[in-house]
Amino acid sequence: MSTVSSGFQTVEYAGVGGIRLVADEWNRDADTTGHPTILMLHGGGQNRHSWKNTGQILADSGYRVIALDSRGHGDSDRAPGADYAIETLTADVLLVLKAIEGPVVLIGASMGGLTGILAAHRAGPTKVTKLVLVDVVPRFEKNGSARIRDFMMSGLDGFETLEQAADAVAAYLPYREKPRSPEGLKKNLRFRDGRWFWHWDPAFMTKPGDDPELRTENFEQAAKHLTIPVLLIRGKLSDVVSPEGVKYFLATVPRAEFIELSNAGHTAAGDDNDAFSEAVVKFVRRPAGSSGR
The missing domain is CATH 3.40.50.1820 (Alpha/Beta hydrolase fold, catalytic domain)
Structure with missing residues (x-):
């Protein structure tokens, strides 16, 4: 090639x-x-x-x-x-x-x-x-799908620090080695109003579902x-x-x-x-x- x-x-x-x-x-x-x-x-x-x-x-x-x-x-x-x-x-x-x-x-x-x-x-x-x-x-x-939903819903109010977000991920993925630094999470989070929020629309989780x-x-x-x-x-x-x-x-x-x-x-x-x-x-x-x- x-x-x-x-x-x-x-x-x-x-x-x-x-x-x-x-x-x-x-x-x-x-x-x-x-x-x-x-x-x-x-x-x-x-x-x-x-x-x-x-x-x-x-x-x-x-x-x-x-x-x-x-x-x-x-x-x-x-x-x-x-x-x-x-x-x-x-x-x-x-x-x-x-x-x-x-x-x-x-x-x-x-x-x-x-x-x-x-x-x-x-x-x-x-x-x-x-x-x-x-x-x-x-x-x-x-x-398994419900566990994903619970994890996503638990972060809707954001986190005070990147470390808190990293702890949440570690609890959700206990088999994965936790990174030494939480800085990599910045690609998945955005800082506003003094807190870190996941970088997706909360309405994605709260909208009515289909059958x-x-x-x-x-x-x-x-x-x-x-x-x-x-x-x-x-x-x-x-x-x-x-x-x-x-x-x-x-x-x-x-x-x-x-x-x-x-x-x-x-x-x-x-x-x-x-x-x-x-x-x-x-x-x-x-x-x-x-x-x-």
């Missing part, structure tokens, strides 16, 4: 209704002819910085890479009327896909993975040629009709994706394959980034017609 300049720049895309979506993009102006663009979609309550290390590794491998802030997250605009419905998130992604020339590989974690399933199905196999799902399947575990059973059915139907290679990456310590959920997914999605990271949980890309990035690069590089099974 050819070597290209892999510096990144911050760019903007337009979502539904012209909403401003911010992204970090590697190799935007480089010649990556013959290679798909990689579009990375973070989980709820996260932002594009979650992908920085993997994005750089993929860029160094010669790919154009886009790490997108979903509406209401990071530096993207907050949604008018707190519209964070999965259908709207999917429509945003479809507009970004339309703005990208050539084929695209989607990588999505949690919320971004569910959005990616719908977007890949609707965009079609010529546009989205591969899909990576990071610790998410349509039949995810409700207890979860109907939503699961929509995800499952879309996944079953995917004809592209799909890589499911599970963190072995995850309480969101169960072995049973993996088994059902592999049995119902035609070209799905599976990798488990032994030292990771739901936040797999951050828990064991080296193993995660290695698996992703191997999958992306492989010819679309071949199988990893």
